[in-house]
Structures are given as structure tokens and as C-alpha cells.
Amino acid sequence: MNKQNKNRPDLRTKAVHTGVYKDSSYNSVTTPIYPTSTFYFDALGKNKGYDYTRSGNPTRSALEENIAALEGGVGCSATATGMAAITAVLFYLKPGDHVVTGDDIYGGTYRLFAQVFSRGGISFDFINMRDPRAVRKAITAKAKMVWIETPSNPLLNIVDLEGVIGLARSKKILTVVDNTFLSPYFQRPFDFGADIVVHSTTKYLNGHSDVVGGAVIYGNKDLETRGRFLVNALGVSEAPFDAWLVLRGIKTLVPRMETHQANALAIARHLEQHKHVKKVYYPGLESHPQYALIKKQMSGFGGMLAFELDTKKITPDQLFKRLKYFSLAESLGGVESLIEHPWSMSHASMGEPALKASGITKETIRVSVGIEGAQDLIGDLDNALSG
Ligand SMILES: *Cc1c(COP(=O)(O)O)cnc(C)c1O
Numbered sequence: 001m002n003k004q005n006k007n008r009p010d011l012r013t014k015a016v017h018t019g020v021y022k023d024s025s026y027n028s029v030t031t032p033i034y035p036t037s038t039f040y041f042d043a044l045g046k047n048k049g050y051d052y053t054r055s056g057n058p059t060r061s062a063l064e065e066n067i068a069a070l071e072g073g074v075g076c077s078a079t080a081t082g083m084a085a086i087t088a089v090l091f092y093l094k095p096g097d098h099v100v101t102g103d104d105i106y107g108g109t110y111r112l113f114a115q116v117f118s119r120g121g122i123s124f125d126f127i128n129m130r131d132p133r134a135v136r137k138a139i140t141a142k143a144k145m146v147w148i149e150t151p152s153n154p155l156l157n158i159v160d161l162e163g164v165i166g167l168a169r170s171k172k173i174l175t176v177v178d179n180t181f182l183s184p185y186f187q188r189p190f191d192f193g194a195d196i197v198v199h200s201t202t203k204y205l206n207g208h209s210d211v212v213g214g215a216v217i218y219g220n221k222d223l224e225t226r227g228r229f230l231v232n233a234l235g236v237s238e239a240p241f242d243a244w245l246v247l248r249g250i251k252t253l254v255p256r257m258e259t260h261q262a263n264a265l266a267i268a269r270h271l272e273q274h275k276h277v278k279k280v281y282y283p284g285l286e287s288h289p290q291y292a293l294i295k296k297q298m299s300g301f302g303g304m305l306a307f308e309l310d311t312k313k314i315t316p317d318q319l320f321k322r323l324k325y326f327s328l329a330e331s332l333g334g335v336e337s338l339i340e341h342p343w344s345m346s347h348a349s350m351g352e353p354a355l356k357a358s359g360i361t362k363e364t365i366r367v368s369v370g371i372e373g374a375q376d377l378i379g380d381l382d383n384a385l386s387g
Pocket of ligand 1: 081082083084106108109149153178180181199200201202203212213214
């Protein structure tokens with residue numbers, strides 16, 4: 001689709017082989033888990049590179065090396081959750097600083113910005129990042145950070161990475177991209193000049209709905225030095241066992257993403273024709289209003305889609321009850337298909353005015369498409385929609 005394609009075979013190999021510290025004691029082919037809080041010194045001032053697990057742990061280091069390689073950063077800190085990663089990054093700032101971000105970012109990020117960091121003296125502008133005029137108006141030299149999330153959740157709106165990052169860079173403003181929705185397989189923010197990339201590894205990177213985690217990936221060494229200091233000082237690093245699970249999950253990132261995408265595209269095309277569905281939001285549909293931009297900056301469309309249900313025909317609750325393979329649940333990015341109601345579930349913490357402003361309605365349904373058989377998933381949806 002674009003120049004990122006040439007990275008694909010490379011990424012498959014990196015996902016499997018990078019940061020895998022094979023065990024020299026017994027020759028295990030996988031990285032051992034080191035469940036230890038501390039590491040003994042051979043002599044004063046002499047250890048094997050690790051002293052205390054909050055600051056560093058070999059299992060976590062293996063994961064960090066792997067994620068840094070996939071994103072193309074110079075280093076990575078693996079954190080306890082995605083929110084822990086985002087919290088750490090906000091601590092690059094100090095009271096009085098200003099952040100520009102989208103009005104349709106992840107609900108938990110919105111809450112952290114609006115209800116926690118605002119009280120610490122940091123100010124935020126939540127703007128429509130698809131509108132170049134709003135972007136130019138908001139991104140002035142006053143801003144210290146631009147926070148980008150693309151595609152957005154749940155309506156899959158796209159932010160122009162080259163345009164927005166380019167503008168911020170020309171004013172020497174730090175740019176951060178939350179790349180959770182596409183994973184480095186389908187989108188590489190560093191190629192567009194981003195300074196920092198964050199992930200909720202809870203989602204596609206781990207991919208098996210069995211752990212929560214996050215990652216901060218650094219675009220240069222200075223950012224890495226400060227970031228590692230912050231993650232250690234704040235105490236938000238990831239536990240060794242959780243790091244091990246994410247490292248295991250990442251090895252199958254590429255085949256999982258391919259299947260998520262193929263299934264999501266098939267479902268989106270099918271729903272677009274369904275008489276009980278009013279509208280479908282999916283970056284892989286030619287009907288997406290930003291399809292040209294999508295082709296330019298993404299090398300795939302991902303596994304998330306949303307649609308507007310015709311609630312005169314069927315209510316969300318009726319739909320959810322009739323489904324067999326789609327569990328009614330928040331979160332996303334796992335091998336199993338999930339479905340949910342953003343208005344009352346994942347995005348409820350935004351409050352009604354912000355929900356309305358971002359275009360989410362009581363009829364919006366969000367789907368995290370899993371890797372099951374596409375025909376089974378389509379059949380399940382058809383059956384449930386028709387009643
Ligand atoms: C889930 C999510 C987060 C938060 O991650 P947690 O692991 O739940 O703390 C942040 N950003 C995006 C885009 C997410 O989907």
C-alpha cells in the first residue's frame with residue numbers, strides 16, 4: 001500500500017526473534033521469567049546489570065527490546081498498564097505547560113487529562129484534529145505537547161500524521177502518538193517524525209485478553225533517559241510475569257493482525273448492506289470519508305469497527321443477547337470477538353456533552369473483531385440482527 005510494506009517481512013521476523021534472551025543454563029528457546037524483587041551483587045559495585053525489579057528486570061528488558069524494534073524507536077519502557085505509560089509521558093511536562101489533543105481520544109486518557117493533570121496545573125485543548133484550521137489555531141508555540149490518537153475510538157476518525165506532526169515539529173513541540181489501535185504492523189508513527197509512541201499492550205500487542213500492560217517507546221536517547229527515570233521514579237513499570245505474557249503474545253502479532261483485518265473488512269462490507277444498520281465506520285471501506293489519507297499513512301486497516309444500529313428495528317440489548325460468538329465486553333484487540341455500547345460502557349466517563357460532541361450516539365455499537373472464522377462471525381451477526 002505504501003513504503004511501509006517493505007517492513008512487513010522484517011517485522012514478522014523481529015516479532016519472533018528480538019529480545020528473546022535464550023537461557024544459557026538449560027537452553028530454553030524462550031526468555032525465562034525472573035520473578036525476583038532484587039538481584040545480589042558479586043562484590044561492592046559489581047552486579048550483572050540489574051539491582052531491583054522496579055528499575056530493571058531481564059524479562060521486562062526482553063519485552064522492551066522487542067517493542068522498540070517493532071516500532072523503530074531507540075528504546076522502550078514496559079509499564080503496568082496503558083494508563084501508566086500515558087501518566088509517565090505526561091510527567092515530561094511541568095505546571096503551566098499546555099497540551100493539544102483530540103476531542104475523541106480514549107475515554108481513560110480524556111479522564112486522566114481533564115480530571116487529574118488539569119488539577120496539577122497542566123492545561124488541555126481538546127480539538128477536532130481532522131480540521132486543519134482547528135489544528136493550526138490550537139498548535140501555537142504556547143503548546144508543549146501534542147497528543148495524537150489515530151484511528152480514534154470508537155468512530156475510527158483519522159488524524160493526518162504528517163500534517164499535524166510536521167506543524168508541531170516546526171514549533172519544536174513534543175509529539176506523542178498512541179498507536180494502540182493499529183499496532184506497529186499497520187502504522188509507524190516514527191516514520192512521520194513522532195517523538196514518542198505509546199501503547200496499551202493490553203490490546204493487540206499482547207492480543208490474548210489475559211494481561212494489562214503498556215509501553216512508552218522513545219524516538220531519541222534524551223527522551224529515553226528522562227522516560228526511564230520517570231517510569232522508575234513513578235513506580236509504574238511492568239511486572240516480570242506480565243511482561244513475559246506480552247512478549248509471548250507479540251510473537252504472533254503479524255498473523256493475528258492479518259486475520260483481525262480480513263475478518264473486520266468482511267464484516268464491515270456485510271454490515272454496510274444490512275437493512276438494520278444505518279452506517280458503518282471502518283477505515284478499510286471506500287466509503288470512509290478519509291480513505292485517501294488512510295491509504296497514505298496506514299499499511300492496514302486494523303480490526304476495530306463501529307456501526308449505527310437502526311434501533312427502530314432492534315435495540316442494542318436485543319442484539320447483544322442474541323449473539324453467540326461476540327461477548328458483550330469492554331476492551332479490544334484480543335483473539336476473541338467483543339461487542340459493546342460506547343455510550344453506556346467504554347465512553348460513559350466522558351459525560352453526555354462530550355459524547356455528543358464527538359458524534360457517539362445511543363445507537364453506536366463498537367466491535368473488536370477477533371480471529372474466528374469470518375463466516376461464523378457474519379452468520380452470528382446476521383442471525384442476531386434479523387431476530
Ligand atoms: C485501552 C487503551 C488505553 C489504556 O490502556 P490500559 O491498558 O487499559 O490502561 C489507552 N489508549 C487506548 C487507545 C486504549 O485503547
